[in-house]
Amino acid sequence: GSKWTKSTISYRVVRYTPDLPSDTVDSEIAAALNVWSKASPLKFVKSSSGQADILVDFATRSHGDSYPFDGPRGTLAHAFGPGEGIGGDTHFDDAESWTTGSDGFNLFLVAAHEFGHALGLKHSRNQASLMYPTYKQRDRDNVLSREDTSKIGALYS
Numbered sequence: 001g002s003k004w005t006k007s008t009i010s011y012r013v014v015r016y017t018p019d020l021p022s023d024t025v026d027s028e029i030a031a032a033l034n035v036w037s038k039a040s041p042l043k044f045v046k047s048s049s050g051q052a053d054i055l056v057d058f059a060t061r062s063h064g065d066s067y068p069f070d071g072p073r074g075t076l077a078h079a080f081g082p083g084e085g086i087g088g089d090t091h092f093d094d095a096e097s098w099t100t101g102s103d104g105f106n107l108f109l110v111a112a113h114e115f116g117h118a119l120g121l122k123h124s125r126n127q128a129s130l131m132y133p134t135y136k137q138r139d140r141d142n143v144l145s146r147e148d149t150s151k152i153g154a155l156y157s
């Protein structure tokens with residue numbers, strides 16, 4: 001696949017982390033998707049049951065795909081590139097402490113990075129990019145670099 005061939009993409013949160021109220025998880029996930037809808041023609045709609053393009057899940061260790069999580073730290077989350085079935089699905093390691101602040105790991109920031117992968121972006125070698133491989137604190141109101149914006153623009157122009 002490498003990119004979605006439709007402009008409205010559905011998502012559903014399958015399981016929630018115990019670290020945060022579920023409506024907080026919902027709003028952080030929606031905010032992370034909004035980062036990308038602002039930089040592309042893509043729209044995201046939330047469904048509360050049944051199938052969806054992007055299934056969001058919190059899990060630990062072995063969790064039904066070939067990429068078991070690794071306990072605290074290390075891998076924080078992963079996402080599959082666009083496509084049917086597992087394509088787009090985004091999993092967060094629930095061994096991490098998920099927060100809305102600067103302690104633990106900020107769910108919004110990690111989700112914004114993961115959804116870049118779920119939309120077809122690879123890692124960047126540019127430290128300024130949200131798609132740089134390693135986590136660091138960023139200004140929530142300005143998470144995309146010019147490179148991120150041009151990459152998603154080129155993919156979904």
Ligand SMILES: CC(C)C[C@H](C(=O)NO)C(=O)N[C@@H](CC(=O)O)C(=O)NCc1ccccc1
Pocket residue numbers: 074075076077078079109110113114117130131132133134135136
């Ligand atoms: C090989 C993959 C599965 C590593 C995985 C990742 O890149 N997921 O998208 C991940 O959890 N990377 C860590 C860093 C690492 O494992 O060395 C990370 O901080 N990812 C989240 C992240 C990265 C950059 C900005 C915001 C969030």
Ligand SMILES: [Ca+2]
Pocket residue numbers: 069070071072073074075076093095096
């Ligand atoms: Ca981990």
Ligand SMILES: [Zn+2]
Pocket residue numbers: 063065067078091
């Ligand atoms: Zn997984």
Ligand SMILES: [Zn+2]
Pocket residue numbers: 113114117123133
């Ligand atoms: Zn990544």
